[in-house]
Amino acid sequence: MTRLEWSAAIGKRVRTGTWAEQAVPTLDAARAALAEAGDDFGLKAGRREAAAQLVDSFMEEAKVVHVIYKVWTAGFLDWLGANGVPEAERAAEIARLAQLLAWPDGLPHDPVTRWEELGAMAGRIGNRIRAYEVTVAEADPLLDALSEHWRRLHDRSADLMAGILAFVAARFGEARLEDCYRAVLEPYIQERYMAFDVRLQPYESTVDRNLYLVLEAMRAHLCGPERDGSLDVQEHEDRYVVSFDPCGSGGRSMRGDEIEGTGSRVLAPYAFGVTQERHDWAWNEEGICYYCAHCCFALEKLPAERWGHPVRVVDPPIWGGSADAESTRKRCSWTVYKSLDAIPESAYARIGHTKPQLPMVDRDGRPA
Numbered sequence: 001m002t003r004l005e006w007s008a009a010i011g012k013r014v015r016t017g018t019w020a021e022q023a024v025p026t027l028d029a030a031r032a033a034l035a036e037a038g039d040d041f042g043l044k045a046g047r048r049e050a051a052a053q054l055v056d057s058f059m060e061e062a063k064v065v066h067v068i069y070k071v072w073t074a075g076f077l078d079w080l081g082a083n084g085v086p087e088a089e090r091a092a093e094i095a096r097l098a099q100l101l102a103w104p105d106g107l108p109h110d111p112v113t114r115w116e117e118l119g120a121m122a123g124r125i126g127n128r129i130r131a132y133e134v135t136v137a138e139a140d141p142l143l144d145a146l147s148e149h150w151r152r153l154h155d156r157s158a159d160l161m162a163g164i165l166a167f168v169a170a171r172f173g174e175a176r177l178e179d180c181y182r183a184v185l186e187p188y189i190q191e192r193y194m195a196f197d198v199r200l201q202p203y204e205s206t207v208d209r210n211l212y213l214v215l216e217a218m219r220a221h222l223c224g225p226e227r228d229g230s231l232d233v234q235e236h237e238d239r240y241v242v243s244f245d246p247c248g249s250g251g252r253s254m255r256g257d258e259i260e261g262t263g264s265r266v267l268a269p270y271a272f273g274v275t276q277e278r279h280d281w282a283w284n285e286e287g288i289c290y291y292c293a294h295c296c297f298a299l300e301k302l303p304a305e306r307w308g309h310p311v312r313v314v315d316p317p318i319w320g321g322s323a324d325a326e327s328t329r330k331r332c333s334w335t336v337y338k339s340l341d342a343i344p345e346s347a348y349a350r351i352g353h354t355k356p357q358l359p360m361v362d363r364d365g366r367p368a
Contacts, residue, residue: 001033001036002015002016002017002021002024002029002032002033002050002054003015003016003050004016004050004053004054004057009209010209010212010213012060013053013057013060014212014216015029015054015057015216019211019215019233019235019240020233022212022215022216022233023215023230023231023232023233023242024230025147025219025224025228025229025230026054026057026058026061026219026229027054027055027058027143027146027147027228027229028228028229029054030051030052030054030055030058030143031051031139031140031143033047033048033050033051033054034047034048034051034129034136034139035136037050037051037136038136039132039135039136041132048129048130048132049130051129051139052126052127052129052130053126055122055125055126055129055143055146056122056126058122058146058147058150059118059119059122061216061217061219061220062118062150062154062220064216064217064220065154065217065220065221066111066115066153066154066157068188069111069157069158069160069161070111070157071187071188072161072184072185072188072294073157073160073161073164075183075184076161076164076165076168076180076184077090077094077164078184079168079179079180079183079184080164080167080168080171083172085171093163093164093167094160094164095108097109097159097160097163097164098110098160100163100269100270101156101159101160101163103152103156104152104260109156109157109160111153111156111157111160114149114152114153115153117149118146118149118150118153121145121146121149122146125139125142125143125146128142147222147227147228147229150222151222151227151248151259154220154221154222154248154249155248155249155252155257158249158250158253158291159253159265159270159272161291162253162265162270162272162273162289162290162291163270163272165177165180165272165273165290165291166271166272166273166290168180169273169290170273174273174275174276174277174279174290175277175279177281177290177293178279178281181281181293181294181297182297182302185294185297185298185302188298189298189302192213192298193298193299193302193303193311195209196210196303196307196311197303197306197307198307198308198309198340199307203309203339203340204338204339207336207338210311210312210336211240211242211336214242214312214334214336215231215233215242218231218242218244218247218248218334219231221244221247221248221249222248223244223245223246223247223248223251224244224245224246224248225245225246225258227248227252227259229248231243231244232244232245232331238337238338238339238342239335239336239337239338239342240335240336240338241333241334241335242333242334242335242336243331243332243333243334244331244332244333245331246317246329246331246332247317247332249291250289250291250292250295250316250317250332251317251331251332253265253266253272253289253291254266254274254289254292254317254319254328255328255329264328265289266289266319266321272289272290272291273289273290274286274287274288274289274290274319275287275288275290275293279293280301280351280352281293281296281297281301281351282296283296283300283314283316283350283351284350284351284352285316285318285350286318287318287319287320287327288316288318288319289319292316292317295314295316296314296351298311299311299312299313299314299334300312300313300314300347300351301351301352304348304351304353305353308356309340309343309348309356310343310347310348310351312334312335312336313334313335313337313343313347314332314333314334314335315332315333315334315335316332317329317330317331317332318330343355
C-alpha cells in the first residue's frame with residue numbers, strides 16, 4: 001500500500017515501498033489508492049487523501065525535471081553568450097526550435113505557460129479527489145490527461161536542450177560540448193550528487209538514497225513503451241540494475257516519438273546530433289546523442305574526478321541508424337553497485353580513469 005512519508009535525509013516527502021513497488025508509475029499508485037478508497041465515504045477515506053497526495057508527488061517528480069531543464073537551458077544560452085554568440089542569434093535559434101517543437105495545437109513550445117497549465121490541472125484533480133467530487137471511474141481519464149500533458153511538456157523541453165547542444169556543436173565543434181557541460185552542470189552536481197562524496201560518508205550508506213533518486217527521476221522522465229513511468233528493477237548480489245525501454249528522454253529522442261509519430265531526433269528536420277568522435281565524457285563511444293552525454297558527465301566522469309568513483313554506471317543506447325537498429329533501440333540501463341569494490345575496472349577505463357586503490361581516504365587523509 002503506497003504512501004508518502006518525510007525523509008530527513010532527502011529533505012522532502014518520498015514514496016514508501018519495496019524497490020519493485022517503487023518501479024510502479026506514481027499515477028498508477030494514485031489509481032490503486034483511489035480504488036481502495038472507493039466512491040463512498042467510510043473507513044478507507046484516508047486512501048482518497050493518499051491518492052490526492054500521490055498526484056502531488058507526481059508533480060514533485062515532474063518539478064525536479066522541469067527545473068533542471070529550465071536551469072540547463074538558461075545555462076547553455078549563457079555559455080553561448082559568454083563565447084561570443086550575440087543575443088539576437090541565440091533568440092533566433094530558440095524561436096526556431098520552439099516552432100520546430102510545436103505542440104499538437106500548432107503553438108510553439110512555451111515551457112512556462114505549459115507548466116502553469118499542468119500545475120492548475122494537477123491542483124484541480126487532487127482537490128476533486130479529496131472532496132469526493134469525482135468517482136474512481138471519472139478520475140482515470142483525468143489522470144491520463146495529466147500524464148499526457150506532462151509528456152508533451154517534458155519531451156519538448158528535452159528536445160529543446162538537445163537542439164541547443166546541437167547548435168553548440170555546429171558552431172564550435174563537438175569537442176567544445178565538454179566545456180559547455182562542465183560550466184552548466186556545476187550547480188546540478190553540487191545540489192544533487194555531492195551527497196555521494198565518499199570523503200564525507202561511506203559509500204554503502206548512500207546506496208538506498210542513490211537507488212531511490214534513480215527511480216524517482218526516471219518515473220518523472222516517463223520511461224517505458226507506454227510513456228507512463230514504468231521501470232524494470234533487478235537486484236543482484238553486488239548491484240541493482242534499473243532499465244528503461246526506452247528512457248523517456250535520450251532513448252525516446254534516438255528512437256523517435258512513437259506516440260506522436262515523429263522521427264528520430266538524430267535525423268532531419270531535427271538533426272540534434274550524436275558523437276562523431278570518441279570522448280571520455282561520452283563513454284569513448286561514437287554515436288552517443290549529445291543530450292545523453294550529460295549522464296556520463298553527471299553520473300560518472302565528474303564524480304570520478306572529484307572523489308574517485310562513478311555514482312551510477314550507465315549502459316546507453318548507441319545510434320546505429322538503419323544499419324544497426326538494435327543498438328539504437330537498446331534499453332538504457334543504470335547500475336547502482338552495492339559497494340565500491342564491486343564497480344568494475346571497465347567502468348573507469350571507458351571514461352579515462354583507473355579504478356582507485358581501496359580504501360579511499362577523506363579530506364584529512366583518514367580512511368573513508
